[in-house]
Amino acid sequence: MGVSPGTVHGLIGPNGAGKSTVFNLISGVLPPSSGEIHFKGERISGLGPAEICRRGIARTFQATTVFSEYTVLQNLMVAGQPRSNDGTLAALVCSAGYRRGEVDAHSRARELLASFRLDSVADRVVGTLPHRDQKALSVGMALATGAEMLLLDEPLAGLAAQETRDVMDLLRTLRRRGLTVLLVEHDMRAVMDLCDRITVLDHGTPIAEGTPTEVQANPAVVEAYLGAAVDSEAGG
Amino acid sequence: MSLSLLVQALLNGFGLAMAYVLVALGLTLIFSILEIINFAHGEFYMVGAFVAYLAFGVWGLPYVVALLAAIICVAAAGVVAERLVFRHLRGKTLNAFIVSLGLLWVMQAAAQLVFGVQDKSVPSAFSGIVRLSGVVISVERLAVTLAAATLIVALYAFLEHTRTGRAMRATAQDADAAALLGVNIEAVSALGFGVGCGLAGASGALLAPIFSVSPSMGALPVLKAFIIIIIGGMGSLPGAVLGGLLLGALEGVGTLFFSSAAVNLLGFLMVIAVLLLRPRGLLGGT
Amino acid sequence: MAPRHAAVSPLLALGLLALAGVVLPLVTRDSYYLDVATTIVMSLLLTMSLRMQISTGQLNMAHISFMGIGAYTSALLAMRAGLSFWLTLWVGALVAAAFAVPIGAIALRLTGPYYFLITFAFSEVARLIFNNFFVDLLGGPSGLVEIPPPRPLLGVAFTGKLEQYCLMLALFLLGAAILVRLEYSRFGLAAGAIRQGELLSATLGVDVLRYKLTAFVLGSAMAGVAGGFFAHSHRVLHSSDFGLEPMVQLVIFTVIGGVGSIWGPVIGTVLMTVASELMRELRHYETLVFGLVLILIMLFLPDGLVSVPSRLVRALARTRARRGAIGVDVAT
Numbered sequence: 122m123g124v125s126p127g128t129v130h131g132l133i134g135p136n137g138a139g140k141s142t143v144f145n146l147i148s149g150v151l152p153p154s155s156g157e158i159h160f161k162g163e164r165i166s167g168l169g170p171a172e173i174c175r176r177g178i179a180r181t182f183q184a185t186t187v188f189s190e191y192t193v194l195q196n197l198m199v200a201g202q203p204r205s206n207d208g209t210l211a212a213l214v215c216s217a218g219y220r221r222g223e224v225d226a227h228s229r230a231r232e233l234l235a236s237f238r239l240d241s242v243a244d245r246v247v248g249t250l251p252h253r254d255q256k257a258l259s260v261g262m263a264l265a266t267g268a269e270m271l272l273l274d275e276p277l278a279g280l281a282a283q284e285t286r287d288v289m290d291l292l293r294t295l296r297r298r299g300l301t302v303l304l305v306e307h308d309m310r311a312v313m314d315l316c317d318r319i320t321v322l323d324h325g326t327p328i329a330e331g332t333p334t335e336v337q338a339n340p341a342v343v344e345a346y347l348g349a350a351v352d353s354e355a356g357g
Numbered sequence: 358m359s360l361s362l363l364v365q366a367l368l369n370g371f372g373l374a375m376a377y378v379l380v381a382l383g384l385t386l387i388f389s390i391l392e393i394i395n396f397a398h399g400e401f402y403m404v405g406a407f408v409a410y411l412a413f414g415v416w417g418l419p420y421v422v423a424l425l426a427a428i429i430c431v432a433a434a435g436v437v438a439e440r441l442v443f444r445h446l447r448g449k450t451l452n453a454f455i456v457s458l459g460l461l462w463v464m465q466a467a468a469q470l471v472f473g474v475q476d477k478s479v480p481s482a483f484s485g486i487v488r489l490s491g492v493v494i495s496v497e498r499l500a501v502t503l504a505a506a507t508l509i510v511a512l513y514a515f516l517e518h519t520r521t522g523r524a525m526r527a528t529a530q531d532a533d534a535a536a537l538l539g540v541n542i543e544a545v546s547a548l549g550f551g552v553g554c555g556l557a558g559a560s561g562a563l564l565a566p567i568f569s570v571s572p573s574m575g576a577l578p579v580l581k582a583f584i585i586i587i588i589g590g591m592g593s594l595p596g597a598v599l600g601g602l603l604l605g606a607l608e609g610v611g612t613l614f615f616s617s618a619a620v621n622l623l624g625f626l627m628v629i630a631v632l633l634l635r636p637r638g639l640l641g642g643t
Numbered sequence: 644m645a646p647r648h649a650a651v652s653p654l655l656a657l658g659l660l661a662l663a664g665v666v667l668p669l670v671t672r673d674s675y676y677l678d679v680a681t682t683i684v685m686s687l688l689l690t691m692s693l694r695m696q697i698s699t700g701q702l703n704m705a706h707i708s709f710m711g712i713g714a715y716t717s718a719l720l721a722m723r724a725g726l727s728f729w730l731t732l733w734v735g736a737l738v739a740a741a742f743a744v745p746i747g748a749i750a751l752r753l754t755g756p757y758y759f760l761i762t763f764a765f766s767e768v769a770r771l772i773f774n775n776f777f778v779d780l781l782g783g784p785s786g787l788v789e790i791p792p793p794r795p796l797l798g799v800a801f802t803g804k805l806e807q808y809c810l811m812l813a814l815f816l817l818g819a820a821i822l823v824r825l826e827y828s829r830f831g832l833a834a835g836a837i838r839q840g841e842l843l844s845a846t847l848g849v850d851v852l853r854y855k856l857t858a859f860v861l862g863s864a865m866a867g868v869a870g871g872f873f874a875h876s877h878r879v880l881h882s883s884d885f886g887l888e889p890m891v892q893l894v895i896f897t898v899i900g901g902v903g904s905i906w907g908p909v910i911g912t913v914l915m916t917v918a919s920e921l922m923r924e925l926r927h928y929e930t931l932v933f934g935l936v937l938i939l940i941m942l943f944l945p946d947g948l949v950s951v952p953s954r955l956v957r958a959l960a961r962t963r964a965r966r967g968a969i970g971v972d973v974a975t
Contacts, residue, residue: 148846174848188839199836200847202829209857212828213821223829266848394756445942450756451702452941455898458891459937466931587760618775625771628764633749636757 122320122327124270129292129302131312131333134322135345140305141183143322144272147303148180149173160270179268181259183275183305189248193239193258196247197230200265226265233261236291253284260291270301277308289315313337321345361491363610370609371602372498373567375505378601379560380578381585382512382594383553389529389592390549391439393446393453398557398582399575400464405431405558406565406574407472410479414565420482424504424562431558432551439550444543468572476569501563508559509598512552516594525549529592587628590641599640603627653823656906660819664812668805677804681811681876683916685869688815690897690908691822692865696858697902698831700754700838703859704762704890705746706866708769709739711885713867714874715773715781718790721875728793728801732871739867740860747859751852754841766890774882786881793875807876814872818865826905834858899940901947910948 122143124130132140145151147158149170158166165173179200188196203222211219234240237257242250247258256276263271276292277285285308292302292315306312312319313333321329321336323345329336336342384398405427412423438460446453483496516522527535528545536542560578568574581604586593589600604624611620631638667680689710696703717735720726726734750761773781781787793801793810801807825831836844837851845851874880883889900911918936922929944950 150842150846170842170845171848171850174846179848180846182843186840186843188836188843190839191835195832199832199844199849202833202847202849209825209830209861212830213824215824215828219829262847394759442938442942449945450759451697451898451902452945454702455895456938456941458895459934459941462930462934462937464934466927466929466934469927470931583760583763587764591756616775618771622768622771622775625764625767629749629761629768632753632757632761632764636753 122330124301124303125318126269126301127296127299128317129296129304129315131316131319132303132305132322133307133309133312133319134328137324138322139325140322141274142325144180144274144303144305147173147272148178174266174268177267177269178272179263179266179270180272181263181274181276183278185252185255185259187247187255187258187262190246192244192246193234193250193254194230194243196258196262197233197265198226200262201226201229201267229265229267233265237261253280256280260288264295268300270303271295272303272305274305275307276304277306277311285311359491362613365492366609366613367606368492368494368609369498370605370607372494372502372605373564374601374605374608375502375509376560376564377578377581377585377604378598379505379508379556379563381582381589381597381601382509383556383560384579384582385586385589385592385594385597386525386529386556387550387553388586390525390532391443391446391546392448393443393450394457395443395553396454396457396579397438397460397464398457398554399577399579400461400468401431401435401554401575402557402561402578403468403570403572403575404434404464405561406479406570407468407561408558409562409565410477410570413482414477414479424559427558427562428555431561432555435554436547436551438554439547443550444546447546465572465575472572474572476571478569479565481566497566501567504563505560508556512556513594515552521545521548525552584624584628586638588631588638590638593638593640596638596640600638651906653827653905657816657819657823660909661816664816668808672805674804677808679916679920681804681808683913684808684811684815685872686893686896686912686916687909688811688818688865688869689893690900690912691819691905692862693893694897694902694905694908695822695825695834696855696862697897698826698838699834699855699858700841701751701855701859702759702762702894703750703862704759704894705750705766705769706862706893707885707890708766709743709863709866710870710873711769711773711880711882712742713739713870714880714885715787715870716867717871718787718874718880719780721791722789728791728871728875729796732868732875735871735874736864736867739870740864743860743863744856747856747863751855751859766885766887770882770886773885782880784882786879788879790874790878790880792878807872811872811876814868818868821861823905830854830857895937899937899947901949903946904949907947907949914948 132143134140142151146153146166149165149168149172153166156166157164160173160176160178163176165176165178168176188199191199203226231240234243237260239254239257239261242254247255250258256279260271260273260276263273273292276288280288289311292304295302304312304316316333318331319329319333319336320327321339321342328345329339329342331339380398380402383401384395387393387395387398408427408430409420409423412418412426413420418426442456442460443453446456481497483500485496487494487496487499514522516526524535524540524545525548527538527540528542528549532542535545557578561574564578585600585604586597587600588603589596589598607624607627608620611623615623635641664684668677671677689706693703693706696706713735715735716738717728717731720731720734721728746765750758750765753761774784795801799806801810826834833844833849833854836847836849837854841851870885873884877884896912896915897908898911899915900909901907919929919933922932925932940948944954
C-alpha cells in the first residue's frame with residue numbers, strides 16, 4: 122500500500138478488515154510480523170511510537186483519547202513538546218533553549234486553539250468537555266506534534282452535519298498546506314468527496330486501490346461491502 | 358549424594374509447598390476476580406490457624422471439625438471484608454494495596470490483643486512416620502499434603518463443574534462480558550473473596566500443628582504465595598500449583614547445598630527472571 | 644509561565660515549608676522533638692522523591708533499597724577509606740544512582756502490578772544481601788556499627804541533634820527545590836501525561852521510558868542522600884532499616900497524603916508521624932487504630948488528604964447552589 126505526499130488518502134473496508142491494525146503498524150504501536158514500512162525513504166517498521174512521531178507521523182485513536190485530567194491547553198502543550206533531548210537538566214536550570222522551547226510550544230498551542238475554535242475552553246479540564254470538543258482536541262494534538270503525516274481514525278464519527286463539513290474543510294486546508302492525511306472513515310460520501318486516492322481493505326488484505334471513481338466501480342469492492350453497507354448506515 | 362536423600366529433600370519441600378499453594382490459590386483467585394492484590398491475605402491464614410488452635414488445641418474438638426471450622430470462619434470473614442471494604446476498590450490497585458495494609462494491621466493487632474503475642478503451640482493430630490524404600494515421611498506431613506491436594510481438587514471441581522464456579526471464571530476473564538450475560542458480579546466477587554480466604558484459612562489450620570501459632574505468622578506464607586503466583590502466573594490456578602511445586606523443589610533441594618538465605622535469594626532471582634522473560638508467568642494467560 | 648496549574652504558588656509553599664523548618668529549632672531545643680523533626684524531614688525527602696516516580700504511574704518498591712545503598716556506601720567509605728562524610732554522602736548518592744540505571748532499565752520494561760512485583764523482588768534481594776552476604780563488609784545480621792559522625796565543617800560539629808536537624812533540613816530543601824522545579828516544568832507535564840495515558844503519550848512523541856528512567860534514577864539518588872545522612876546520624880545500619888516495613892511506611896505516607904499533588908507526601912508524612920508519636924503509648928491499639936484510619940481514608944478520600952481543601956470547596960459550592968435553586972431565603 123502506498124500513500125503520496127500532500128494527499129488525503131482513504132482507508133476503507135468492512136468492520137474487522139484490519140484498518141486500525143494498519144494504523145497501529147504504521148504508528149509503531151504494533152511491530153509487524155513480516156514486511157516493511159517506509160516513510161520518506163526511510164525504514165520505520167519496528168520503531169517505537171515515540172520515535173515514529175518524531176519522524177513526522179502522528180495519529181488519533183478511534184475511541185477519542187485525550188489527557189482527561191489536564192486542561193485543553195495542557196493537552197496541546199504535551200503534544201507540542203520540543204522533540205529534542207529529554208531536557209531534564211535544561212528544565213532544572215531553565216536554560217535559554219528550554220525557555221524558547223516552551224514559548225514555541227505555547228504559541229503553537231494558541232494557534233491551534235484558534236483554528237479549532239477552542240480558545241474559550243482553553244483552561245477547562247478536558248474531561249468536562251463535550252465529546253465533539255474532545256475529538257477536535259485530539260486532532261489538534263496530532264497537529265501540535267508538527268507531524269507531516271496524520272493518521273486519523275474515524276474523525277467524523279458521531280458528528281452532526283455542520284460539524285462534519287467543518288472537519289472536511291479542515292482536512293482540505295491541511296492538504297493545501299502540504300500535509301498528508303491517511304483517513305479511516307465509514308462515512309462513504311465524505312470519503313468519496315474528500316480523498317484523492319482510496320485503499321480498500323478486506324480481511325487484512327488490500328483488495329483495491331485507486332481514485333474514488335475507480336474504487337466505486339470495482340466489483341470486488343462492491344461485493345465486500347454488500348454485507349457491510351447496512352452496517353455502515355447503522356453504525357456510522 | 359544418594360538418590361534417596363534427594364528424594365527426601367524433594368518430598369520435604371513438596372509437603373510444605375502444597376500448603377503454601379493453598380494460600381497462593383486463594384491470592385490468585387482474588388486477584389483474578391477483583392484485580393486487587395490483597396496484602397492482608399496472610400492474616401486470614403493466621404486466623405485459620407487460631408481457629409484450629411482454639412477448636413482443636415483448647416476445646417479438644419476432633420481435628421477434622423477444627424479444620425472445617427477454620428475454613429468456614431475465615432471464608433465468612435473474607436466475605437465480610439469484601440462487602441465492607443474491597444468491593445469499592447475493584448481495579449484500583451494502589452488504593453487497594455493501602456487498604457489491605459490497613460486490614461493487615463487491624464487483624465494483626467486484634468489477634469495480639471485477644472491472644473497475646475506469645476507463640477501458641479497446637480498438638481499434632483497425627484503421629485508416626487512412614488518408611489518407603491529409605492525415604493522417611495512423617496504421617497503428619499503426609500496428611501497435610503493429602504488434605505491440601507484434596508482441597509485443590511475440590512476447588513478445581515467447583516470451578517469447572519458448577520454453575521457458580523463457572524460464573525466465577527467468567528468474571529475473572531472479563532467482568533463486563535460476564536455481567537452482560539447475567540452473572541451477578543457482586544455475588545461472585547463476594548463469594549470469590551470468601552473462597553480465596555477460606556483456602557488461606559485451611560492452610561493455616563493445616564500448618565498450625567507444624568509451626569507455632571502467632572499473630573505475625575502470616576508474613577512468611579504470603580511472601581511465598583506471591584513468589585508462587587508470580588512464577589506460575591497471576592490469575593492462573595494450575596500455574597499456582599506448578600509454581601508451588603517448583604518453589605518446593607527449589608527449597609527442598611536448595612537447602613541441601615546452600616544456606617536458607619541463599620535459597621531465599623535464589624527464589625527472588627527466579628521471580629525477577631520470570632517477570633522479565635515471561636511476565637505472565639509460566640502458565641499465565643492474557 | 645508554568646504549564647501545570649497550582650492551587651498555591653509552589654514557590655510560596657516551598658518558602659512556607661522552609662520557614663516552618665527554620666523556625667522549629669528556635670521554638671524548641673528539646674532533643675526528642677528535634678529527633679522526631681529530623682526523622683520527619685528525612686522521610687519527606689524519601690516520600691517526595693517516591694511520589695515523583697509514582698507520578699509517572701510506577702510504584703517503586705525498591706526505593707528504600709537505594710537509601711540502603713547510599714547508606715552502606717557512605718558508611719563504608721568513611722570507615723574503610725577514611726574519607727570525609729562531606730564527600731562520601733555525595734558518592735553514596737552517585738553509587739545509588741549508578742545502581743538505579745541498570746535496575747531501572749530492567750524493571751521499567753514492566754508496568755502496573757508487574758513493575759510493583761519486580762521492584763519488590765529487587766528490594767528483597769537487596770535486603771538479603773545486606774543481611775546475609777559480604778558479612779565482613781556489610782556486617783551481616785548484627786549490622787554495621789560504629790559509623791563515624793560527620794566531621795566538623797566550618798568549625799561546627801555535627802554530633803548534636805540540632806546540627807543534624809539543620810543538615811537534614813538543608814539537604815531536604817535542596818531536594819524539594821529540584822522536585823518542585825521539575826514538577827512545574829515540561830518534565831512534570833510529561834510525567835502526568837504518562838500516568839494518564841502511556842500509549843497516547845508515546846504516539847505524541849513523548850519518550851516514555853526516558854522520563855520514567857530519569858524519575859527512577861533521580862529519585863534513587865535522593866534516596867541515597869537520605870541514606871547517607873541516616874548512616875552517619877544513626878551510626879548503626881541494619882538490613883531491617885531497608886526492608887519491607889519501612890518501605891511500606893513510605894508508601895502509606897505518600898498515598899495517604901495524595902499522589903496527585905507534590906505536597907501530598909508532606910501532609911501525609913507529617914500527620915502520620917505526629918499521630919504515630921502521640922499514640923506510641925497505646926501499642927497494639929495504635930496499630931489497630933492506624934489500620935482503621937488507613938482503610939477509612941482510602942475509602943472516603945481516595946485522592947488522599949491533600950484533596951480535602953478542594954472537596955470542601957466543592958461541597959460548599961454544592962450546598963450554596965442547592966440553596967439558591969430552592970430559593971431559600973438566607974437573609975433573615
